[in-house]
Amino acid sequence: MNKPIYVSILLVAVSLGLMLTLQYRTTSSVEQGVAYGREQELTVEKLQLEKELAHLLDESTDLSAKLEEAGKGYSEAAVAFESELSKIKLYAGLVPVEGPGVEVVLENLPDSTPDRSPKLISIKDYDLLHVVNELRGAGAEAIAINNQRLLATSEIRLAGNHIVVNMVNISAPYRVIAIGNATTLKSSLVIKGGPAEILNERGIAVNVTIKEKILIPAFTGGLRFDYATTT
Amino acid sequence: MWLGLWLAVLGLGVGIMVGLNIPLILPHAYAKYLSVAALAALDSVLGGIRAAMEDHFDNEIFISGFFSNALLAAGLAFIGERLGIDLYLAAVVAFGVRLFNNIAIIRRHLLKK
Numbered sequence: 001m002n003k004p005i006y007v008s009i010l011l012v013a014v015s016l017g018l019m020l021t022l023q024y025r026t027t028s029s030v031e032q033g034v035a036y037g038r039e040q041e042l043t044v045e046k047l048q049l050e051k052e053l054a055h056l057l058d059e060s061t062d063l064s065a066k067l068e069e070a071g072k073g074y075s076e077a078a079v080a081f082e083s084e085l086s087k088i089k090l091y092a093g094l095v096p097v098e099g100p101g102v103e104v105v106l107e108n109l110p111d112s113t114p115d116r117s118p119k120l121i122s123i124k125d126y127d128l129l130h131v132v133n134e135l136r137g138a139g140a141e142a143i144a145i146n147n148q149r150l151l152a153t154s155e156i157r158l159a160g161n162h163i164v165v166n167m168v169n170i171s172a173p174y175r176v177i178a179i180g181n182a183t184t185l186k187s188s189l190v191i192k193g194g195p196a197e198i199l200n201e202r203g204i205a206v207n208v209t210i211k212e213k214i215l216i217p218a219f220t221g222g223l224r225f226d227y228a229t230t231t
Numbered sequence: 232m233w234l235g236l237w238l239a240v241l242g243l244g245v246g247i248m249v250g251l252n253i254p255l256i257l258p259h260a261y262a263k264y265l266s267v268a269a270l271a272a273l274d275s276v277l278g279g280i281r282a283a284m285e286d287h288f289d290n291e292i293f294i295s296g297f298f299s300n301a302l303l304a305a306g307l308a309f310i311g312e313r314l315g316i317d318l319y320l321a322a323v324v325a326f327g328v329r330l331f332n333n334i335a336i337i338r339r340h341l342l343k344k
């Protein structure tokens with residue numbers, strides 16, 4: 001009768017001690033972990049952060065859409081730059097162009113009179129300059145002499161028996177081609193007192209022909225700006 | 232009677248030693264259930280002592296009450312947690328009241344002697 005009582009007392013005592021100490025240890029270990037109230041606090045914070053995250057994700061998609069649009073704008077700008085660049089190249093004479101215009105061929109007349117020395121009748125640089133100047137004054141948009149495209153920096157100068165254009169020696173016959181309003185160009189040359197007449201008087205044949213389509217090559221030399229910089 | 236007391240003290244000591252040296256710490260989530268279970272167990276033990284003093288101690292009632300109260304308290308706390316009701320508070324209050332009741336009665340019995 002007494003035996004089971006002692007067994008049960010022992011069992012109960014052991015389990016009670018076990019429970020109490022386990023509980024004690026768990027409670028004292030809690031301080032290293034997370035307090036109970038803190039858990040709820042953190043849960044609330046987490047919810048808040050999740051809300052915030054969703055909000056930020058929304059914002060992110062919005063911004064990336066905007067960025068994409070901006071990228072589109074950028075490519076449009078690139079296209080605009082491209083067209084601007086080609087336009088500027090066209091103005092600068094770095095691309096071949098074609099269009100209506102005139103062809104002017106200047107040639108020394110054959111020596112009919114022996115008393116005229118070839119030097120006298122030979123075409124000089126200023127003759128070409130005169131022609132080119134008149135063409136420019138008549139609105140020529142592109143000019144080339146013997147396929148040397150004239151740029152803003154091109155020179156036409158006499159060097160010995162040759163004329164140098166774009167650092168290239170050219171010699172007679174000189175073929176000046178210009179694109180522009182053909183009739184205006186031609187009349188500017190053949191007008192009374194114009195370069196054609198003056199040159200003719202000096203024994204130089206000036207042959208101006210209107211052409212429907214003239215191909216003027218691009219400038220082929222190198223461009224260097226050592227001193228000038230943009231401001 | 233004295234053997235029972237010594238056995239109880241010995242058992243408690245063994246339980247405390249084991250509990251302190253066992254390399255197991257309950258996760259904090261279960262600490263609440265264990266606390267309610269420990270409270271119920273404490274109440275049962277005090278109830279047993281009171282019954283012994285009133286001379287109607289029943290071993291079966293004692294042992295079954297000890298374990299069923301502990302498990303029921305922990306289970307109630309668990310279910311309450313799942314349902315969002317703080318049932319463990321009810322267990323704490325109920326067992327706490329009974330605990331004090333038992334202590335008061337034990338005290339009276341001791342004083343009457």
